[in-house]
Amino acid sequence: MSAYGELETRFRRLTALREAAGLLHWDMSTMMPAGGAAARSEQLAALDIACHGILADPAMGDLLATAEEEGADLDPWQRANLREMRRDWVHQTALGPDLVEALSKARHRCEMTWRTARPANDFAAVLPAFRELLALVREAAQAKAVALGCSPYDALLDEFEPGGTAARIDRIFDDLAAFLPGFLSRALERQATMPTPMVPPGPFPVARQEALARRLMERIGFDFDHGRLDVSLHPFCGGVPDDVRITTRYDEGDFTKALMGVLHETGHALYERGLPERWRWQPVGQACGMAVHESQSLLIEMQACRSAPFITFLAPLARAAFEGDGPAWDADNLCRLYNRVEPGLIRVDADEVTYPAHVIVRYRLEKRMIASDLDPADLPAAWNESMEALLGLRPPDDRDGCLQDIHWYDGAWGYFPTYTLGAMAAAQLFAAAVAENPDIPAALGCGDFSALVAWLRRNVHAWGAFYDSTDALLEQATGRALDPAAFRAHLERRYLA
Amino acid sequence: MSAYGELETRFRRLTALREAAGLLHWDMSTMMPAGGAAARSEQLAALDIACHGILADPAMGDLLATAEEEGADLDPWQRANLREMRRDWVHQTALGPDLVEALSKARHRCEMTWRTARPANDFAAVLPAFRELLALVREAAQAKAVALGCSPYDALLDEFEPGGTAARIDRIFDDLAAFLPGFLSRALERQATMPTPMVPPGPFPVARQEALARRLMERIGFDFDHGRLDVSLHPFCGGVPDDVRITTRYDEGDFTKALMGVLHETGHALYERGLPERWRWQPVGQACGMAVHESQSLLIEMQACRSAPFITFLAPLARAAFEGDGPAWDADNLCRLYNRVEPGLIRVDADEVTYPAHVIVRYRLEKRMIASDLDPADLPAAWNESMEALLGLRPPDDRDGCLQDIHWYDGAWGYFPTYTLGAMAAAQLFAAAVAENPDIPAALGCGDFSALVAWLRRNVHAWGAFYDSTDALLEQATGRALDPAAFRAHLERRYLA
Structure with missing residues (x-):
């Protein structure tokens, strides 16, 4: 067998083990009783060790080098696959086993402390574990920077956004911070000239919310023979491409969040389902990165499902599902409700106009912490100043300030920018789809997603990780690299027109 | 680190990976959409390979030999653990990695085909996959027979019933086949002298059946912080000791089966929960074997929950749960119903008098198939003849004949005899518990399982796999090895007295 063929065999096993871990994570969030937590950590750690063992096998470096020499005999997909294999290998082997273990334990310790520190509004309680974790993350960033030949922050970013650089994101985010x-x-001035949206009165029984969500998921193209919808505290899209599992949480007093949350996760699910079947078990068959993944959920949620045509389709269905009555159920009211702009303290509750400010605050702070320009002890003050500068709001406490998101406390550094890169990519992709097929908005008004999803399948999903960056994928799909102009145009059309 | 200490580290990882596989199996039977099957097969195969890799590591043989030389420094539990490690190692390394992978995939393929072939009553549809699987099982049996120094059938049996032999089982089953x-x-004559039991009229909504089942599970000692109850086609007890997952299936026309099925699985769950915490991740901390496992479910179901005292406790609860009315709900009627003897075609529906006949049919047939004395194509005819000879009933079709059980189609050969060995051990253990604490039957009449469960915890559960056979465990718990006399005495007391 060729070195490349041997690599395919090994990476197939690796993918299968990672999927097993993914399903155990899904189970942990949806099904597992509390008493199963300690054993689950042990099971997941054993899977991590098994996965690491496949990549850390001493033969792996030689196999990659030999396969790269064979490169001329490989077709473009195989070459892209080999590129992704090396990227994975570099990330996983850049850290010595001691650092891997220390990081894993520090993450666990910090996350566990954060889980009680956040509700207790007690940043000081999490500070020692946070400081320890950050020191190890910096050490890992340094090691990966050497292996990848880039800056430490870019090395962290690369895991979530292949090929992304802080230099590029700085330019995009600085422009955005100036524009927003x-x-x-x-937008707020214009909003003030319009009627205040009415909130439909509940209660909204969970069973009815779920039935409506399922009906809309099917409309969009979710296949329940290959997926599930369940409940979890923090909604997510998990599972595997053949069996995509999305979750939501229901509030019987307000159906609007769960419904739009389900449509968001459905966008993620469509991407997973649409990844190239031929490369199902290989690195090149996986998603291109987290920015592209988020672009797929935000395209379905923000571009398609919060558009006036779709809400016109949705309104009578929602009214019927909940036996609603009165003007709160009118499409124009629901449209104003679903597109209301209101600066707030919490990222996950933010509208799409203010959301980028939340991301920029986090991105700038995490870069400073990785560069040791900001001591963790000074994070709360720096957070509050940034929020005031960018959104005009000063958090009254750390619970709704720098303690609100799990990411840093769980060791996910370099992740936050992908949310806003995804929002921009979503606007750019949607505009390109509509330019090619101008009937798409009208079709959404009939609840018909087929043309839109077909365009996404062809131009995004089916490419997997064939392209080495979000820019390269967007260039292929839209004719140009990531360009914030489409996002600004979208905001202007929706909020000023 | 000592060789023994190193082995504990490695077996801890192995146990954790096996638990991951166990949870994926649970998910497959309860949650997974049909479209996830092929990927699940791949994930489970990768886990099998990872587990096999831990045991097949060339260092493992030396570690075991060195640890065995260190034996004098080990305490009795460590020595028992080492014995179980070697047993596991012999079983797993007897097979080459290619055979392990081929078996895993063939099992999955055959089981998936069986899932549609059984309802379609189409033995021919499953025959190719069945034949392929049997050939691989025979190859594995042969390889294990060499490694263990026993016959191929005993080598398969040893995996489920450590130290068990067909010679011993033949004697027990031949006696039983003569006695029964x-x-x-x-028993039928005596039954004919008593009123025919009335079947409580339904329907019995699933939600009410489940609520009653959960209430009784909690009574017996099931802890929902450490377990779940779900629905599957084929009821089983899965999960892990900290998170035991039992399943059932509900029939809205008859609550009695699901209820007693849940109590049966609760017996399995209690065993898992009661295994020694100190040895949670080690081979010696696992169940002693499948006969002992089945003894725990049958002790709870047959010995405790179908006893007149418990049914006296159950009857008013069931009546209230379903708002039942009339004499069908009287305890003496339910007692006759739950202890009715009636030869039938289906093993899982069989009463405890005719159940052994079902097992003996399967045991004798699987021995012949492993010995190549029976071609898979001739199984349906051989099955029907055996059933006629032993129970006087000829199945009208294969759905209710040789397609009825998952075991063979899932690769579990050498498993069936453990059901009847378990039934005998259950009778022996229950008699010993009552001899030590004569108040147990009266306590069951009040729905109080605490004394019985405490006895089981102390004399069975807490021992894990410390003893090397069912006989040794029974000797410790009851003063003698497995002795069918207790089972016969139980049958005589219940069905002839």
Whole structure:
């Protein structure tokens, strides 16, 4: 067998083991009784060790080098697959086993402390574990920077956004930070001239919310022979491409969040289902990165499902599902409700106009912490100042400030920018799809997603990780690299027109 | 680190990976959409390979030999653990990695085909996959027979019933096959002198059946912080000791089967929960074997929950749960119903008098198939003849004949005899518990299982796999090795007294 063929065999096993871990994570969030937690950590750690063992096998480096020499005999997909194999290998083997173990334990310790420190609004309680974790993350970033030949922050970013650089994101986010405050004022002014949206009165029984969500998921193209919808505290899209499992949480007093949350996760699910079947078990058959993944959920949620045509389709279905009555159920009211702009303290509750500010705050702070320009003890003050500068709001406490997100406390550094890169990519992809097929918005008004999803399948999903960056994928799909102009145009059309 | 200490580290990882596989199996039977099957097969195969890799590591043989030389420094539990490690190692390394992978995939393929072939009553549809699987099972049996120094059938049996032999089982089953027909006639004669039990009229909504089942599970000692109850086609007890997952299937026309099935699985679950915490991740901390496992479910179901005292406790609860009315709900009627003897075609529906006949049919047939004395294509005819000879009933089709059980189609050969060995051990253990604490039957009449469960915890559960055979465990718990006399005495007391 060729070195490349041997690599395919090994990576197939690796993918299968990672999927097993993914399913155990899904189970942990949806099915597992509390008493199963300690054993689950042990099971997941054993899977991590098994996965690491496949990549850390001393033969792996030679196999990669030999396969790269064979490169001329490989077709473009195989070459892209080999590129992704090396990327994975570099990330996983850049750290020595001691650092891997220390990081894993520090993450667990910090996350566990955070789980009680956040509700207790007690940053000081998590600070020692946070400081220890950050020191190890910096050490890992340093090691990966050497292996990848880039800066430490870019090395962290690369895991979530292949090929992404802080230099590029700085330019995009600086422009956005300059554009957004003025835009926000204008959007709020225009909003003030319109009727205040009414909130449909509940209660909304869970069973009815779920039935409506399932009906819409099927409309969009979710196949329940290959997936599930369940409940978890923090909604997510898990499972595997043949068996995509999305979750939501229901509030019987307000159906709107769970419904739009399900449509968001359905976007993630469509991407997973649409990945190239031929490369199902190989690195090149996986998603291109987290920015592209988020672009797929935000395209379905923000671009398609919060659009006026779709809400016009949705309104009578929602009214019927909940036996609603009165003007709160009118499409124009629901449209104003689903597109209301309101600066707030919490990222996950933010509208799409203010959301980037939440991301920029986190991105700038995490870069400073990785560069040792900001001591963890000074994070709360720096957070509050940034929020005031960018959103005009000062958090009254750390619970709704720098303690609100799990990411840093769980060791996910370099992840936050992908949310806003994804929002921009979503606008750019949707605009390109509509340019190619101008009937798409009208079809959404009939609840018909087929043309839109077919375009996404062809131009995004089916490419997996064939392209080595979000830019390269977007260039292929839309004719140009990531360009914030489409996002700004979208915001202007939706919030100022 | 000592060789023994190193082995504990490695077996801890192995146990954790096996638990991951166990949870994926549970998910497959309860949660997975049909479209996830092929990927699940791949994930489970990768886990099998990872587990096999831990045991097949060339260092493992030396570690075991060195640890065995260190034996004098080990305490009795460590020595028992080492014995179980070697047993596991011999079983797993007897097979080459290619055979392990081929078996895993063939099992999955055959089981998936069986899942549709059984309802379609189409033995021919499953025959190719069945034949392929049997050939691989025979190859594995042959390889293990060499490694263990026993016959191929005993080598398969050893995996489920450590130290068990067909020679011993033949003697027990031949005696039983001689005893049962006469006993059955007498039991049926006596039954004919009593009122025919009335079946409580339904329907019995699933939600109410489940609520009653959960209430009784908690009574017996099932802890829902450490377990779940779900629905599957084929009821089983899965999960892990900290998170035991039992399943059932509900029939809205008859609550009695699901209820007693849940109590049966609860017996399995209690065993898992009661295994020694100190040895949670080690081979010696696992169940002693499948006969002992089945003894725990049958002790709870047959010995405790079908006893007159418990049914006296159950009857008013069931009546209230289903708002039942009339004499069908009287305890003496339910007692006759739950202890009715009636030869039938289906093993899982069989009463405890005729159940052994079902097992003996399977045991004798599987021995012949492993010995190549019976071609798979001839199984349906051989099955029907055996059933006629032993129970006087000829199945009208294969759905209710040789397709009825999952075991062979899932690769579990050498498993069936453990059901009847378990039934005998259950009778022996229950008699010993009552001899030590004569108040147990009266306590069951109040729904109080605490004394019985405490006795089981102390004398069975807490020992894990410390003893090397069912006989040794029974000797410790009851003062003698497995002795069918207790089972016969139980049958005589219940069905002839």
